[in-house]
Amino acid sequence: xxxxxxxxxxxxxxxxxxxxxxxxxxxxxxxxxxxxxxxxxxxxxxxxxxxxxxxxxxxxxxxxxxxxxxxxxxxxxxxxxxxxxxxxxxxxxxxxxxxxxxxxxxxxxxxxxxxxxxxxxxxxxxxxxxxxxxxxxxxxxxxxxxxxxxxxxxxxxxxxxxxxxxxxxxxxxxxxxxxxxxxxxxxxxxxxxxxxxxxxxxxxxxxxxxxxxxxxxxxxxxxxxxxxxxxxxxxxxxxxxxxxxxxxxxxxxxxxxxxxxxxxxxxxxxxxxxxxxxxxxxxxxxxxxxxxxxxxxxxxxxxxxxxxxxxxxxxxxxxxxxxxxxxxxxxxxxxxxxxxxxxxxxxxxxxxxxxxxxxxxxxxxxxxxxxxxxxxxxxxxxxxxxxxxxxxxxxxxxxxxxxxxxxxxxxxxxxxxxxxxxxxxxxxxxxxxxxxxxxxxxxxxxxxxxxxxxxxxxxxxxxxxxxxxxxxxxxxxxxxxxxxxxxxxxxxxxxxxxxxxxxxxxxxxxxxxxxxxxxxxxxxxxxxxxxxxxxxxxxxxxxxxxxxxxxxxxxxxxxxxxxxxxxxxxxxxxxxxxxxxxxxxxxxxxxxxxxxxxx
Numbered sequence: 001x002x003x004x005x006x007x008x009x010x011x012x013x014x015x016x017x018x019x020x021x022x023x024x025x026x027x028x029x030x031x032x033x034x035x036x037x038x039x040x041x042x043x044x045x046x047x048x049x050x051x052x053x054x055x056x057x058x059x060x061x062x063x064x065x066x067x068x069x070x071x072x073x074x075x076x077x078x079x080x081x082x083x084x085x086x087x088x089x090x091x092x093x094x095x096x097x098x099x100x101x102x103x104x105x106x107x108x109x110x111x112x113x114x115x116x117x118x119x120x121x122x123x124x125x126x127x128x129x130x131x132x133x134x135x136x137x138x139x140x141x142x143x144x145x146x147x148x149x150x151x152x153x154x155x156x157x158x159x160x161x162x163x164x165x166x167x168x169x170x171x172x173x174x175x176x177x178x179x180x181x182x183x184x185x186x187x188x189x190x191x192x193x194x195x196x197x198x199x200x201x202x203x204x205x206x207x208x209x210x211x212x213x214x215x216x217x218x219x220x221x222x223x224x225x226x227x228x229x230x231x232x233x234x235x236x237x238x239x240x241x242x243x244x245x246x247x248x249x250x251x252x253x254x255x256x257x258x259x260x261x262x263x264x265x266x267x268x269x270x271x272x273x274x275x276x277x278x279x280x281x282x283x284x285x286x287x288x289x290x291x292x293x294x295x296x297x298x299x300x301x302x303x304x305x306x307x308x309x310x311x312x313x314x315x316x317x318x319x320x321x322x323x324x325x326x327x328x329x330x331x332x333x334x335x336x337x338x339x340x341x342x343x344x345x346x347x348x349x350x351x352x353x354x355x356x357x358x359x360x361x362x363x364x365x366x367x368x369x370x371x372x373x374x375x376x377x378x379x380x381x382x383x384x385x386x387x388x389x390x391x392x393x394x395x396x397x398x399x400x401x402x403x404x405x406x407x408x409x410x411x412x413x414x415x416x417x418x419x420x421x422x423x424x425x426x427x428x429x430x431x432x433x434x435x436x437x438x439x440x441x442x443x444x445x446x447x448x449x450x451x452x453x454x455x456x457x458x459x460x461x462x463x464x465x466x467x468x469x470x471x472x473x474x475x476x477x478x479x480x481x482x483x484x485x486x487x488x489x490x491x492x493x494x495x496x497x498x499x500x501x502x503x504x505x506x507x508x509x510x511x512x513x514x515x516x517x518x519x520x521x522x523x524x525x526x527x528x529x530x531x532x533x534x535x536x537x538x539x540x541x542x543x544x545x546x547x548x549x550x551x552x553x554x555x556x557x558x559x560x561x562x563x564x565x566x567x568x569x570x571x572x573x574x575x576x577x578x579x580x581x582x583x584x585x586x587x588x589x590x591x592x593x594x595x596x597x598x599x
Contacts, residue, residue, distance in 0.1 A: 001427050004336035006056035009282065010300045013054050014088025014177030016062045016170060018045050019078055021094040021103040021127070024070030033096050033122070037068050039156055040093040040117065047158055048170050055361045056337045057423040060174065063087055072102045079107065088177025089170070091115065091145075092131075095153070096122035100131040106140065109209075109595060111173035111552045113143035115162060121153045132571045141551075141570035141592060143169050168568050172549040175358035176595075178302070180209040185281055185299045188217040188307025188345055195471075196346035196532060197307065203477060206594035207553050208351070213299040217312050220276050228295055229275040230286040233333075237271045240332035245321075248438030248455055251504055256444050263441060266450045270321040274331075277306065277322050281339060303354045305345035308401075309447075317451035318442050319343070323402035324454045327353075329363045329422040330405075330430045337422050338363040343401025348469045349534040352479075356467070356538030359545045361421035363406035365458075365508060365537035367397035367466075372527045373497060382493045390487050390511045392522035397466070397508040397537060398501065400442070400453040405433045407506060407537075409459030409486065417459040417486075419539035440504035458508040460488025465542045466510060469555070470531040476594075479550045481560040482526050483541040484512035508537060513561050520561045529559055544568065553595050556586040 020041035023029050045062035052060045063085045065078035082090065090105050095117035105112045112135075116128025128146055135142040145166065147159040158166070184204055191197045201212040223229060250257050258266070279287065283298025306319040313319075325331050326339040340357055342350035343366055353364040374393045375386040386394065409417040410432040411425055420429075439452040467481045487509040489497070498507055512526045519529050543562035550557050551569040564581065569588075576591070577584035 001330060001430055002334040003423060004334050006054070006058045007282065007337050008056065009182055009302060011181045012086045013058060013061075014174060015086055016045075016048055016060060016174070017078070017082040017085075017087035017090040018062055018064045019090055019092040019105060020065060020068045021092055021098040022068040022070045023096050023098055023122075024102075030070055034068060036095050036153065037093070040095060040115070041065075043156055043158055044091060044093055044115070044166065047163065048166065051167060052170055052174070053361065053421070054174065055178070055358050057361075057421065060170070069098075069103045071099060075103055075105070079105070088180070089173030091166070091169070093117070094127055095119055095124050096127065097124070098127045098131070100127065101134045104131050104134055105142075106138075108140050111143075111169070111176055112140075113145055113165070113169045113173075115145035115166070118147040118150050119153050120150060136572035136575060139592060141572050143568065144571040145169070165568060168545060168548055171359055172545060172552055175355065175549055176552050178358055179354070182302035183211050183213045183300045184347055184350065185301035185304035186212060186214045186345055186347065187277065187280065187304055188312065191307045191309050191344035191346070194344050194346060194533070196348040196534065197305065197344055199345070199347045200471060203471060206597045207477060207555060209596040210302070213301060215280055215299070217307060219280070220273055223276045223295075224269070224272045228287065228290075228292050229272060229279065230284060231290070233286070234272060234275060237275065237332040238268060241267060241271055244434045246434075246438050247452070248440035248504070250441040252441060252444050258441065258444070258450050262450060266317040266452065269317045270451060273317070273319060274322040274325050277304065277341065278326060278339065280304070303340040303342070303350045305342035305347055305350050307345040309344060313447045313449050313451070316449040318400070318447040318449065318453070320401050320442065320451055320453040321439060323366070324405060327363055327366070327402045327404040328406055328433075329425055335422050335425050335430065338404060338406075340364070341402055342366060343399060346534050348471065348532070349536055352467055352469045352536035355469075355546060355549060356465070356536050356542065359542055359549065360538055360540055362419040362539050363404035365397070365404060365407040366399055366402040367508060367535055367537055368399040368533055369395060369527060369530050369535055370398045370501065371396040372524055374524065378493065378497070382496050384490060384493045389485055389513075392514055393511075393524055394487055395510045395512075395523060395527055396497065396501070397510050397535070398505045399534070400446070400502070400505045403454065403506040403508075405437055405454065405456070407458055407508065408433045408436050408456045409462050410436055417462045443502055443504060446502070453504050454506055455504050456506045457494065458486045458506070460486050460509070462486040462539065463541050464508075464510060465538045465540065465546070466512070466535045467538070467543075467546055468530065468532055468535045477555045478531070478558040479546065479555055480531055480558055481543045481546055481562065482512040482520075483543045483561055484510055487511050510537070515561060519559050551585070551589075554589040554592050556589040557582070558586075
């Protein structure tokens, strides 16, 4: 399969601004520092450009201020250049003392970090502390970067601990900047009273600087009936589906099963739904060729959700195939960046999935937090004793909708199961994902209009992070995070447990990393404290990255099992308490308020 060109929505990709600040005293001081200071800026730019990509696979571009910044005039010159160049986050670097409030980045809505060189010749640490105090006093939080070990003045290497903070800050900052000016597309409205599908524009605008767009589900019928989609692509798509998407066993009682003709029509309808949803999100220039210029543009949607149940699915085929394929890293056009589409229009889970995708560049799994299985219950039903990571129980993650096909875990990194950025996925891995997935006829009692639900079992041994954004009245958004692993059960155990629910859906057996205390005392406690019926599931242990991103957006984290030494937040967070870090997070976020709140 070919790897598709990077997808770009209607806003240029954000760049990283590098601000080399310097002691402004002339006649010897500034002149002696120019080379070292600018060298720091260039080394940071080269390091980030080499090691970070945007989620669409394009390299990240760094913009360095034209001169070192010794005072307010040069700070203003740098700001003007950054605005012109589309900079979405900044990193200030310096080996020396500088005039704090005169050289600082005063843009209050873009993430910012400061690297103060740890050297003995000049007081870089003194400037770092002074300018961070200015940031705190002015209410513009910034991240501290200060290497643990002293370096020589002529050492141009970036220490490992500094590299880690640069990468963590930059990837989270790029995520913040990438969301700005984009849309969440609500396709339909509230699904079955699920609170996450009550799309809240205030949250999107105040915290993410995104707008909400709304399309009634009748738009799907209009476009399908009037053939407002690329008809040549449809032919290509339906052929690909027939060749690679295996139809699984129909579990419906024989008397209510849909006929072969109905199922064939459902396949055609599902493929058309997929084309329409994608075009609604990002547009399609080919529609202009068939006389639909207005539909060309799309809604500039970086994420979307489809209501489906019940007003749609009581009559039309469900949206499960559409959601699964769009969330996957490949389709009939080849390997490409996943789209983010939430089932049941759960906008809060869509945002969670978007966070995961922007931080890791990988496809996401949308799941119900369906069942906690205690060791005792598993033993009673199967005579199998859970052990190892699963000794305190397992959580059954399953939802008929938008689990990506990448969620099979049949991609690999160094021989281990993984989910990878699309540009690293091979044709053989795509083939394995498809071969190990089935599309089962939808349970007609749930979905009266028919359709197909993807069915697969996620491989065990994959490091995963389960997380979820919730809205709390009077408090606002709160993020929950549980790092853990997928678990491989013996086949007979999986079938016994899975057959007690709808076995036509995808399954991920998940265990959080328990600590023996607090919320993470055991697996049951984690499920007991989870804030909603859905979660996003991302490859890798990304809890620290999520916490960094959340702090930039002023979203507190109310539950997590991330080691304290990995947590990285703006320096001023310590002013709100250093003993109870979780409580301090809530206090800091409340104090500074939403990043984009318009008074």
